[in-house]
Amino acid sequence: MSLNKEVKLNGLCNPSEPVSSKLLVTDDASRRGSISGSVMDGLTMDSSKAPYIVYKSRWLILTLFVLYSASNSLQWTQYAIIQDIVMKYYGVDGTVVSWTSMMYMITYVPLIFPASWLLNKTGLRVTTIIGAFGTCAGAWLKVFSVPQDMFWLGFFGQTVVAISQVFILNVPPRLAAVWFGADQVSSACSIGVFGNQLGVALGFVMPPMLVKAQGTIEEIGADFQLMFYLVAGFTSVLFVFIVLFFKAAPPSPPSAAADLGSSLDSNFLQSIKQLLTNRNYILLLISYGLNVGTFYAISTLLNQVILTYYPGAHEDAGRIGLVIVVAGMAGSVLCGLVLDKTHRFKETTLAVYAASVVGMVIFTFTLDCGLIGVVYLSSILLGFFMTGYLPVGFEFASEVTYPEPEGTTSGILNAVVQIFGIVTTLLYEWMLGAVGDRWSNLTLCALLALGAVITAGIKSDLRRQAAQNKG
Numbered sequence: 001m002s003l004n005k006e007v008k009l010n011g012l013c014n015p016s017e018p019v020s021s022k023l024l025v026t027d028d029a030s031r032r033g034s035i036s037g038s039v040m041d042g043l044t045m046d047s048s049k050a051p052y053i054v055y056k057s058r059w060l061i062l063t064l065f066v067l068y069s070a071s072n073s074l075q076w077t078q079y080a081i082i083q084d085i086v087m088k089y090y091g092v093d094g095t096v097v098s099w100t101s102m103m104y105m106i107t108y109v110p111l112i113f114p115a116s117w118l119l120n121k122t123g124l125r126v127t128t129i130i131g132a133f134g135t136c137a138g139a140w141l142k143v144f145s146v147p148q149d150m151f152w153l154g155f156f157g158q159t160v161v162a163i164s165q166v167f168i169l170n171v172p173p174r175l176a177a178v179w180f181g182a183d184q185v186s187s188a189c190s191i192g193v194f195g196n197q198l199g200v201a202l203g204f205v206m207p208p209m210l211v212k213a214q215g216t217i218e219e220i221g222a223d224f225q226l227m228f229y230l231v232a233g234f235t236s237v238l239f240v241f242i243v244l245f246f247k248a249a250p251p252s253p254p255s256a257a258a259d260l261g262s263s264l265d266s267n268f269l270q271s272i273k274q275l276l277t278n279r280n281y282i283l284l285l286i287s288y289g290l291n292v293g294t295f296y297a298i299s300t301l302l303n304q305v306i307l308t309y310y311p312g313a314h315e316d317a318g319r320i321g322l323v324i325v326v327a328g329m330a331g332s333v334l335c336g337l338v339l340d341k342t343h344r345f346k347e348t349t350l351a352v353y354a355a356s357v358v359g360m361v362i363f364t365f366t367l368d369c370g371l372i373g374v375v376y377l378s379s380i381l382l383g384f385f386m387t388g389y390l391p392v393g394f395e396f397a398s399e400v401t402y403p404e405p406e407g408t409t410s411g412i413l414n415a416v417v418q419i420f421g422i423v424t425t426l427l428y429e430w431m432l433g434a435v436g437d438r439w440s441n442l443t444l445c446a447l448l449a450l451g452a453v454i455t456a457g458i459k460s461d462l463r464r465q466a467a468q469n470k471g
Helices: 058-073 080-090 094-122 124-143 151-167 172-179 185-210 217-245 256-263 268-276 279-300 302-309 314-342 345-366 372-386 389-401 406-434 437-456 463-470
Strands: none
Touching: 058 124, 058 151, 058 172, 058 185, 058 217, 080 094, 080 185, 080 217, 080 302, 080 314, 094 124, 094 151, 094 279, 094 406, 124 151, 124 172, 124 217, 172 185, 172 389, 172 406, 185 217, 185 314, 185 389, 268 279, 268 406, 279 302, 279 314, 279 345, 279 372, 279 389, 279 406, 279 437, 302 314, 314 345, 314 372, 314 389, 345 372, 345 389, 345 437, 389 406, 389 463, 406 437
């Protein structure tokens, strides 16, 4: 019997009803493996006595997470994408506006370790509620920051939202592994990452549409008020839905790999040690950091770069950011489907990375062509592969580090990304002022090329697949 097929056991269990008393369950020992020696040695599972069930409610859980993730990430570039308007209205320096974006990166690094520990100890529901509350609270603080002398309150609200991100970015691989069967886990992870990308896309396009640069000071203030109220209202409704409907886990594991993972005692410090001595994981940390750090740099300073060649194109800057991210959404979902069908994690990762390098080169040399439509087209190519790489890296990391907790694995991965993002953004900002965008973008091309070479050195040690096959 398939390990991940939706089933009904003698009419006793409806997969859409998460009621454990209706499940036909055998002794845990009949479905759990033991690990001794190497990571997969001694693994024995007997799945003949009880099938693994995937529940229809998993789609509700995933949908709530996607919206929750989007509600946080849409605030990432909320100020930066209209940098010139924020500077004019609040009378602050451009560097200060850039820090509203980099705050997402700075707060993540020191807080991801306690957040990962909390995720491992309390599960998905508790950490999701905490993150949703913080996202909502930060959005409401911005509502009261509209007066021109209250930018500090908006910055504080942005910091609260940024802190809440630590309960989001490392969740997709964990949620996918806990709720989805073996033939859907990569697709589910890519959809989870899709939520973050959806929010980033909205964060690029909404502020330029809602806050008009041509208005008077009073009109700009009214525009800010509307934008902040819309975001605060959305996050409030979503917080209520999460409290009411979001669950930590299904009544029974959906796959052999998930069953084994849930049966293991997780020691957080031991997991950290195992991860930091895993050669393949270390290489992936570096290559993933270079790719996503480059994306962060471009996203943070996109307004400045586009206005250099196309003065007055405030809405176009937002739309180009939207195009990059929407194309990445399509790339994410497609890559997730490819991984589920082929299980060729290294090959897919390397191919997507190499294509990101090509996309960045094309974007660099079309930026000053004088036709903004061409910039839109090159942005589609860049976004499809660079942003589409995000879930691929997550899933490859889960494979080479299994059975370490996915939350810890992705948490460290994202912490390194934030460090790379801060350094790359500061470098990119300095180079834009010192040598111009051409050499700045070529430097990012070189960083991506280095990441592709490092990716080629990662061995295809697919431990989770091995556990699933033995199960």
